[in-house]
Amino acid sequence: MSAWKNRFLLRNAKCRCEPIASLSEGVIVGAELLCRASPWPRNHREWRRWYAIIINEMLETDGRGWMAINLDGAQATDNKIMKTIEKLDNRHVIEWTERHDGAEVETVATALRALRDKTGAAIAIDDAGVGVDAMQRILLVQPQYVKVDGKIVQDACRKQCAISRAAIHSILSISKAAGAKTVAEWIETPEDWDGCRKMGLDYGQGYFIDGAEDRQRHWLSKSRIKTAGRAHGQP
Numbered sequence: 001m002s003a004w005k006n007r008f009l010l011r012n013a014k015c016r017c018e019p020i021a022s023l024s025e026g027v028i029v030g031a032e033l034l035c036r037a038s039p040w041p042r043n044h045r046e047w048r049r050w051y052a053i054i055i056n057e058m059l060e061t062d063g064r065g066w067m068a069i070n071l072d073g074a075q076a077t078d079n080k081i082m083k084t085i086e087k088l089d090n091r092h093v094i095e096w097t098e099r100h101d102g103a104e105v106e107t108v109a110t111a112l113r114a115l116r117d118k119t120g121a122a123i124a125i126d127d128a129g130v131g132v133d134a135m136q137r138i139l140l141v142q143p144q145y146v147k148v149d150g151k152i153v154q155d156a157c158r159k160q161c162a163i164s165r166a167a168i169h170s171i172l173s174i175s176k177a178a179g180a181k182t183v184a185e186w187i188e189t190p191e192d193w194d195g196c197r198k199m200g201l202d203y204g205q206g207y208f209i210d211g212a213e214d215r216q217r218h219w220l221s222k223s224r225i226k227t228a229g230r231a232h233g234q235p
Contacts, residue, residue, distance in 0.1 A: 015054055020068075020183060020205045023197040030066035032095065032205065033058065044078055051075075051084050059087060068093035068124060073103030076111050090120035093145060096137060097126045105133055109140035116141075124183070128171050138178055146175040148201065150186025157195030165199070172200055 014037040020030045033054060041047045058067050071094050075081050085094070096112060112123055124145035128134040129152040138146060148171055156164035175182050184196040187206035196204055 014050060015057075018205060019209050020203050021209045023184070023193065023201055023204050028065060028209075029203065030068060030093070032068040032070075034070070044074075044081075047075060048078070048080050048084070051081050055084050055087055058092065066091055066093055066122070068095050070095045070097050070126065071112075072097045073100030073105070073108045076108045077103045082111065082115065085115065085121075086119055088119050088121045090122075092119075092121045093124050094121055095124040095126045095145075095147065096141070096143075098131045098133065105136060106140065109137065112141055125180075127185075129167050134171075135174060138174055138180070142178045143180050145183055145203075146171060146178075146180045147183040147185055147205075150184075150206065153184045153186050153196060154188070154192060156199070157192045158189075168199055168201070 014035065016034045016036045018032050018034060019028045020032060021028050035041070035050065037046075037050055041050050054069065058069070061067070069085075069092070071081075071085070076096070088094075094112060094115065096108070100108070115121065116123055122144035123141050124147055125134055125137050125141075125143050126147050127149045128138070128146050129149040134146075137143075148168060152164045152167055155161040156168050172182060181202040182200075183203040183205055184192070184201045185205050187193055187196065187204040187208045189208055192206070193204060193208060
């Protein structure tokens with residue numbers, strides 16, 4: 001995993017590479033690339049330039065496992081951005097964020113389904129549990145992954161909040177019906193890790209995992225901090 005992180009951070013300061021781990025196996029299975037451009041892209045032209053740079057980096061990186069990148073409604077309906085993203089393949093995941101910027105949800109869903117059919121890239125629903133449309137987005141695209149909002153995750157694991165735990169179980173239920181794996185965000189402590197694993201979430205993402213290699217946690221020791229060596233969806 002460190003090879004991925006070093007390559008992206010050293011070659012391109014415009015993004016951050018955040019690993020995603022299997023909660024049951026303790027291995028890194030993929031990573032999300034988050035925009036860290038400074039200044040932040042302010043318009044469609046700057047976002048098009050950012051995606052062109054990052055997509056080329058993704059295609060040149062030979063890391064094992066899958067790589068994910070965010071896409072909001074406005075970006076998913078930008079023909080030039082989508083043309084760039086069409087270069088991706090079944091090693092990659094498109095995370096549909098909750099931000100729409102005026103784009104119709106059904107229009108975005110149609111564009112993403114077509115992209116998946118054309119490229120083999122998977123779709124993830126980002127920040128499930130926040131806003132009002134996560135369930136609608138799941139129903140519209142039947143994603144391969146559903147990411148659970150970090151605030152809900154931490155409230156469920158640290159405060160044992162009954163409502164947050166019920167929300168997670170609801171997301172787990174609909175995700176299973178859709179054939180999707182779940183990813184818990186904001187995994188920052190062993191308590192978060194264990195709580196999500198016991199609730200049945202599949203993967204985790206956050207500072208605890210990002211720093212695990214340096215801290216050499218016993219369940220993410222050097223002997224296990226390896227990518228699973230597979231594209232998304234492969235056993």
